[in-house]
Every structure is written in C-alpha cells, then in structure tokens.
Amino acid sequence: GGRGRSAFSGFGQRGVTAERGNDVEADIMVTLEEALHGSTRQVSLRRAGSKKTETYQVKIPRGVREGQRIRLAGQGEASERGGKSGDLFLRVRLARHPDFSVEGSDLVHEVKIAPWQAVLGDQLIVPTLEGNARLKLPSGTQGGQRFRLRERGLAGVSGQRGDLYVVVQIALPKKLTEREREIWEQLARLHGSEKSA
Secondary structure, eight states: OHHHHHHHHHHHHHHHHHHSOOOEEEEEEEOHHHHHHOEEEEEEEEOTTOOOEEEEEEEEOTTOOTTOEEEETTOSOOOTTSOOOOOEEEEEEEOOOSSOEEETTEEEEEEEEOHHHHHHOEEEEEEEBTEEEEEEEOTTOOTTOEEEETTOSOBOTTSOBOOEEEEEEEOOOSSOOHHHHHHHHHHHHHHHHHHHO
C-alpha cells in the first residue's frame, strides 16, 4: 500500500541524485534599467578549471533583485554517469549606477543646491531611470531633506514600483565676489538685528 510507494519514491530520488551533474553558480551584473524593465542578453562565463568561455542567452526578468538567482536548466556540469546535466544558477548583482543608490525597491538620488535655492525655493530637473522629472523645492528647504517621487523606483516584490527619493544637500560657495560678500554681510547684519530685537 502506501508504505511501498514511499519506499520506492525514496529509492528513486537517491538514484536520480547520484546520476545528475552538479549545479554551478556564477554572478551576473545587472543594470538598474535591466532590473526595472527586464531584458534578454548574452552572458559569457568561463567554467572553473577550464580556459574555455561559454556563452549563454539569459532572460533577466522584470523586477529582479540583488541576490536573486536566475536558473538555466541543464547548463550546469555534465553527469559522469550519463544522467542529466546540472543547472546553472546566476546570482544577480546590481551594478553601481552613477545617479542612484538602491534601498530595497526604492532609489535614492543626491542633489546639491545653492543656499538661495533652499531659502527661496526652486524647480529642479532630476534624473530618473526613464528620463528627467521635475521636482518643486519649497522655500525653506533644509539640508538632508528627502523628497519623494512616487513610483519612480524599481519594481517591488508585489509588482508595485518603489519610489525615488531626492536628498537635498546645500552647497555653500567657496569663493565670493565682492558683491556677493556685501549681500551676505547685509543678511548677517539683518539677521543679527532681528536676533537682538
């Protein structure tokens, strides 16, 4: 009855394991654009202990994440006993991007602004993975403040997109013209008189 089937299936699994070739793991560098949209491209890998390079057609799924594994069935080591070859697993490594850092499915972009932009407010053009976007800076923006652009990040586990956070850093001028120095000094005097009032 049931006992016989379980004994047979256990024996069968051991037999398959003994004959199957070993699985192989390797890293694949994936750009943020590829992680967002998915892509198909060729990847060349050199097998351990071999000088020969092999090329594979790899489908990178949309929404792939750091550390996720892409399986290429039957592309691992060949079996020594005539069984099936093992699988090749490609571990995803997200390539560094010049404009963004990654926090889960969210992206972070740092932007430097002038002090007067922070005080008066301004409209900025910021990069996204799909072209530029406008960001309205309110007056009184503080250094380190984060602004969210909804659904401009990577694809999340649930399929919903993450957000893009723009972090503002205020860049102070290193050199001032005489006129600029006069204006800053006027501001300092004005601020000083307000404090003492």
